[in-house]
Amino acid sequence: MTPGSSDSQWPLWEVFLQPPKGEAHEHAGSVHATTAEQALQNARDVYSRRGEAVSIWVVPSASITASTPEDMGPFFDPGNDKPYRHPQFYKVPRGVRV
Amino acid sequence: MPSPVLFDYVLRLGDDRLVLGHRLSEWCGHGPILEEDIALANISLDLIGEASLLLKLAGSLESKGRTEDTLAYFRDAIEFRNALLVEFPKGDFGFTIVRQFLFSVYSMLQMDALQKSRNTELAGIAAKALKEARYHVRHSAQWVVTLGAGTDESNARAQKALDDLWRYTGELFCADDIDREVAASGDGVDPSTLESAWRDQVLAVLNRAGLRVPDAGYMQAGGRGGRHTEHLGHMLSEMQILARSHPGASW
Numbered sequence: 001m002t003p004g005s006s007d008s009q010w011p012l013w014e015v016f017l018q019p020p021k022g023e024a025h026e027h028a029g030s031v032h033a034t035t036a037e038q039a040l041q042n043a044r045d046v047y048s049r050r051g052e053a054v055s056i057w058v059v060p061s062a063s064i065t066a067s068t069p070e071d072m073g074p075f076f077d078p079g080n081d082k083p084y085r086h087p088q089f090y091k092v093p094r095g096v097r098v
Numbered sequence: 099m100p101s102p103v104l105f106d107y108v109l110r111l112g113d114d115r116l117v118l119g120h121r122l123s124e125w126c127g128h129g130p131i132l133e134e135d136i137a138l139a140n141i142s143l144d145l146i147g148e149a150s151l152l153l154k155l156a157g158s159l160e161s162k163g164r165t166e167d168t169l170a171y172f173r174d175a176i177e178f179r180n181a182l183l184v185e186f187p188k189g190d191f192g193f194t195i196v197r198q199f200l201f202s203v204y205s206m207l208q209m210d211a212l213q214k215s216r217n218t219e220l221a222g223i224a225a226k227a228l229k230e231a232r233y234h235v236r237h238s239a240q241w242v243v244t245l246g247a248g249t250d251e252s253n254a255r256a257q258k259a260l261d262d263l264w265r266y267t268g269e270l271f272c273a274d275d276i277d278r279e280v281a282a283s284g285d286g287v288d289p290s291t292l293e294s295a296w297r298d299q300v301l302a303v304l305n306r307a308g309l310r311v312p313d314a315g316y317m318q319a320g321g322r323g324g325r326h327t328e329h330l331g332h333m334l335s336e337m338q339i340l341a342r343s344h345p346g347a348s349w
Contacts, residue, residue: 010131031133034244041237042133045140 013039014064015047018055025057033058100161106179107280108159108220109169110322111208112152113180116170117330118201119145120337124188137237141198144230151223171341175324175331182321183266185330192245192255197263199238203299204270206231207292216284239303246307253308260304261312268317271296 010032016025028047033039039058048056067075083089122142129135153166184201188194209231212224245256271293273281280286304311320326341347 032131033133037240038244041240042137044233045137046133049140 010034012061013043013058014061015039015043016057016059017043017047017053018057019052020054022054025055028052030061031058101159101285103276103279104217104283104285105156105159106276107286108152108156110179110181110276112149112156112166112169113178114184114201114205115145115152116149117178117180117333118184118198119143119149120333121184121186121188122194122198125194130191138194141234141237144227144234148223148227148230151226155219155223167341171338175326175334177324178321178326178330178334179324180321180326180330181266181269182318182327183263183270185321185327185333186263186266187329187333189259190255192252193259193262195238195241195245196256196259198234199242199303200263200267200300201270202231202234202238203296204292206235207295207299208287208289211287211292214284215286220285235299242303242309243307246304246309256307257309260309264312265316265318269319269321272317272319272322274322 011034012030013033013036014030015028017028018025028043031039031042031046033042036058040056043056043058047053079085119142122138122145125135125138126142127135129138149170150166153169157164157166157169183197186193186197189197206228209224209228213221213228215221215224242256245252247253271289273288273290277286277288277290281288281291301311
């Protein structure tokens with residue numbers, strides 16, 4: 001928090017909310033906080049004021065390892081030409097009702 | 099059915115929350131960081147929401163046709179029944195946090211007890227307010243510890259706030275005839291019964307924060323009887339000007 005630095009904010013945390021229906025936690029956004037408890041409270045105040053969540057996870061943003069745009073080709077393209085990896089590729093045998 | 103004593107009692111509950119809610123709203127757009135700005139505005143809205151329900155109930159107990167808006171916007175300072183603690187200007191962030199903590203613990207204990215009120219409407223409002231107060235305590239206690247155990251400056255500011263505010267905490271627990279009467283009928287709670295639990299909870303957090311509890315000296319009171327500091331009148335003039343300049347306006 002030195003004056004003149006480009007980011008005078010506190011460390012960043014990523015926020016994940018579990019919707020009331022009991023589904024998996026989903027990324028909601030991020031908050032600044034100095035401790036985990038403060039991050040949890042800030043997430044509650046910023047993202048769950050309207051009853052959006054039954055559970056909140058906060059994770060230090062620095063702890064997340066993410067793929068990079070350069071990974072796009074090697075990571076994801078090989079999946080595009082392998083239709084047999086989708087269940088729709090297979091015909092449902094006669095006699096099986098869905 | 100008109101109930102003048104319960105009206106007086108519920109008016110105190112409502113005014114505490116209306117005035118403190120307004121003081122907190124003064125932080126909107128001025129918070130130390132975006133997230134805390136939103137948090138303070140949230141707490142402010144909780145308190146104003148509680149005040150709205152309580153003043154509405156007060157109006158119906160009075161049975162003179164006054165609504166929550168009439169009570170909020172068309173009374174002068176001398177008719178307000180809030181404790182002095184809540185009417186001081188917001189001060190610095192340390193002052194706001196320490197005051198919020200002192201009041202929130204009080205409110206939590208009070209609302210917990212009021213859930214058993216014989217007046218079912220008041221009991222319902224208390225059940226809602228209790229959940230909110232529990233979060234207000236958690237939020238403000240976390241900040242009291244952060245400031246108290248933080249830097250020399252944050253500790254000094256929190257300590258000064260505590261020293262300045264302590265003499266106004268006694269009024270929260272002063273019981274008068276109104277309190278005793280509503281407690282006897284099972285409608286209200288005698289505030290003096292909340293003091294020891296309040297002290298225990300407040301001291302536990304102050305100890306963790308490394309803040310020194312001021313010596314119990316003279317306790318200032320007056321708000322419950324309409325004798326306020328100069329600050330309340332200034333606050334009300336700002337809070338009420340729109341409703342008074344345009345009576346009947348809706349927005």
